[in-house]
Amino acid sequence: MASQDEIDQLPKLTAPVSYEAPGSPHSFDEKADHPDKLEKRHSSASSLSSKGEPGGKAVYDTDDDVRYVNGEPVITTGRDVSRFLIDIRDDGDPAVTFRSLFLGTVFAGLGAALCQIYLFKPVQVQVSTVFLLLLIYSCGLAWAKYLPRAEWVEGTRFARLVPVLRFLNPGEFQIKELYYSTNVEATTAILATFSTACFGYGLVGLLRPLTVYPSEMVYWTNLPTVSIFQALHFDSASNHKRLKLFWSAFTGMFIWEVLPSYIFPLLNGINIVCLATQHVPSAAQDVITNLFGGTDGNEGLGFLSLSLDWQYITSTFMSWPLIQQANSWIGYAVCYGAIMGIYYSNVWNSKAFPMLSTSLYSQNGTRYNQTAVFGSKFQLNETALETIGLPALTGSNAWSNLCANLAIGGLIAHTVLFWGPYVWESFKQARAKSQPDPHWQIVNKNYEEVPWHWYFGLLVLSFFAGLIVIFKGQTTLPWYAYITALLLGAFITPFSTLLYARMGNGIATNQLMKMVAGAINPGKPVANLYFSMWSHDVVSTSIGLAGDLKIGQYLKIPPRSMFLTQIWGTILGAAVNYVVMVSVVDAQREVLLDPRGTNVWSGQYPQSLNSAAVTWSLAKQLYGPHGPYIWIPLALLFGMVPTFFQWIIAKRWPTIKGIRISSIILPIIYQYSQWMSSGTNSPVTSCIIVGLVSQLWLRRYHPGWYKKYNFILGGALDGGAQVMIFILSFAVFGASGTPRPFPAWWGNPAQGNVDYCNGNGALD
Structure with missing residues (x-):
């Protein structure tokens, strides 16, 4: 059985971009918005759909610079999403x-x-909400059609059953009979989870005018959910082609996923360099593996590998806007170098350890004996520390931590400098109830909003739930550190949510939380884990729940119904996550504790949490003025400086050689500069x-097809792959027992790395 502290290390998982507002960034190929348009009312898509010219020529709406191809608007900004992609219809159901x-x-x-299973995979991916919702839709239709309905017995001797049947089967399956948030993960128990998640939800409610109401807050990876449900319920005449595409793609991917994930895992990382260098000298093979290998966990950087395994590719790259992806490409390039x-320059004594790993090591390269240093009570033993010595990070792990701090500093600076005017304008609009988003206007007109005191009451309730855990549980976290953790999470939440809503993925703030925890609780690694739960997890939970509120706004779901179902879904999801975890x-404890893991299971994420908790509990020795990692905490400040100079340049030269300076999002570049520091990189x-x-x-060139089919195709591919992975996890991967590997053959080698990059002793 796993020990309680090992279970406590397991984090929450949040699921993926936004378009721009005044003063916000723009894609390298996209237009700028203008402040004077913030107050304009959005016109409907139908009134603007005839502006294209024959032959596919692109033209622009002279009123708002919308680009059209074949009569279809190219969706670029948040305003475009509200006007052209999301229907304003509300049936009041x-x-x-x-x-x-x-x-x-x-x-x-x-x-x-499914979400919990992917936490222990070599690559952290999201569960397809689109697939889940389409399953709900199919089941809802069957429920409405086949279960007894009230009209069947009206006017008969069974008429007294009408109320019961109407309760069980209210008739046609409606667009608002949706789902609950599924991205909230378990921590130590339901009470602790309730405290963390509901505190985050309370923050979301208070920040709604900033992070939910405006058009620019898109939450791009939620668009498949919204567009598919509206298509299914509002446009039934054309549903046949969309549903046919969905089920064809889902079935094809469901069958295909058996190959790369089980029978033919080489398909997850085909690299010509690896295959062509089987017999080079061992020293050269080591270098080749470090750069080109990437199919197994922590094998290498996977440079130029081609993966055909959709469970790791996912449809997020079909949703994230080009501005986010363009910035990430810069980060990838930096990461490789x-x-x-x-x-190879042996910075931080890197060559004494594996190139990629999130585990802790002794100075001689062996696994660090943290149990001896911190004992059964998880308190620092100074005598043992002097005997065993300080722990060491791999060079890639240290670089990852440094980049995380750069990104946090850059995030705060970018939000304040580039998006500050938008923040101020959003709160003014909320006070005056003049938010121009058409979906918000409909919801505000037709339904009662959740009172502010509901969210405030949730904050109070979750605060006291957490206090009970602090005083009754074995957290080793003082009450004042608990309060500090909540305040820190509340401070970071609006910054992270703004970036996530605009760009589709946020910045990992866990490093900052560990820094503060180490300063408050020196020598207490378990206390640091709990501190992170009530700070970083509050941020991640807030982002996920804010995205759900945006779905509710797009689909015109009554806010009070959203409030109640989200709380229920939060508790339910946490309970299921805990059981699966x-x-x-x-079943896989030894694999999860292994520094490398396998191509099926990996403990790299919980290992990274443990490494951060342990090292930051030794902050004075490791990160102080004379410590080996002094640059990591300083990176928090250094991350702000380049953004400041970028802002100064943007004020003087907004565009240089066709590139808007504000479209360079440095925190995203920093984040992706360490993207391949662990896990499977192929x-x-x-x-x-x-x-x-x-x-x-x-x-850009086929906007009509993109609007109708892009999101439903991505959801189908995700769904097919993830359902097969769910089945294989318990059937053959050993999620609840003994694994049953597929027999070895050339596409599934018995020894060495799957992609045949077998340096660094892979065949030993």
Whole structure:
């Protein structure tokens, strides 16, 4: 069985971009918005759909610079999403029924289970919400059609059953009978999870005018959910082609995923260099593996590998806007050079350890004995520390931590300098109730908003729930550190949510939380883990729940119904996550503790949490003025400086050689500059290709196809792959017992790395 502290290390998982507002960044190929347009009312898509010219020529709406191809607007900004992609229709149908409660509960549990399984994969990916919702839609239609309905017995001797049947089957399945949030993960128990998640939800409610209401707050990876449900319910005449595409793609991917994930894993990382260098000298093979290998966990950087395993590619790159992806490409390039450079120049004594790993090591390269240093009470033993010595990070892990701090500093600076005017304008609009987003206006007119005191009461309730855990549980976290953690999470939440809503993925803030925890709780690694739970997890939970509120706004779901179902879904998802987590940890404990893991299971994420907790509990020795990693905490400040100079340049020269200076998002570049520091890296090239095809080619040159089919195709591919992975995890991967590997053959070698890059003793 896993020990309680090992279970406590397991984090929450959040699921993926936004378009721009005044003063916000713009894509390298996209137009700028203008402040004077903030107050303009959005016109409908139908009134603007005839501006294209024959032959595919692109033209622009002279009023707002919208680009059209074949009569279809190219969706670029948040305003475009609100005007052209999301329908403003609201039928006033009920949102909470017995049917929606039942189906939501079942599928929230399925989503939570899948989410937890992927936490222990070599690559952290998201569960396809689109797939879950389409399953709900199919089940809802069957429920409405086949279960007894009230009109069947009206006017008969069974008429007294009408209320019961209407309760069980309210008739046609409606768009608002949706689902619950499935991205909230378990921590130590339901009470602690309730405290963390609901505190985050309370913050989301207070920040709604900034992070939910405006058009620029898009939450791009939620668009498949919204567009598919509106298509299914509002445009039934053309549903046949869309549903045919969905089920064809889903079935094809469901069958295909058996190959790369089980029978033919080489398909997850085909690298010509690896295959062509089987017999080179061992020293050369080591270098080749470090750069080109990437199919197994922590094998290498996977440079130029081609992955055909959709479970790791995912449809997120079909949703993230081009501005986010363009900045990430710069980060990827930096990452390849930086990690190879750090390792081979022996910075931080890197060559004494594996090139990629999130584990802790002794100075001689062996696994660090943290149990001896911190003992059974998880308190620092100074005598043992002097005997065993300080722990060491791999060069890639140290670089990852440094980049994380650069990104946090850059995030704060970018938000204040570039998006500050937008923040101020949003709160003024909220006070005057003049928010121009058409979807918000409909919801505000037709439904009662959740009172502010509901969210404030949730904050108070979750605060005291956490205090009970602090005083009754074995957290080793003082009450004042608990309060500090909540305040820190509350401070970071609006910064992270703004970036996530605009760009599709946020900045990992866990490093900052560990720094503060180490300063407050020196020598207490478990206390640092709990501190992170009530700070970083509050941020990640807030982002996920804010995205859900945006879905509610797009689909015109009554806010009070959203409030109640999100709380229920939060608790339900946490309970399911906890059960699945314990099952996987118990069955795969040795693999999860291994620094490398396998191409199926990996503990690299919880290992990284543990490494940060331990090292920051020794902050004075490791990160102080005379410590080996002094530059890591200083990076928090250094991350702000380049953004300041960027802002100064942008004020003087907004555009240089066709590139808007504000479209360079330095925190995203910093984040991706350490992207390949652990895990399986072979999918990176394929992800870039998918993003280019979807966001550059389809979106710009085939906007009609993009709007109708892009999101439903991505959801189908995700769903097919992830359902097969769910089945294989318990059937053959050993999620709850003994694994049953596929027999060895050339595409599934018995020894060495799957991609045949066998340096660094892979065949020993």
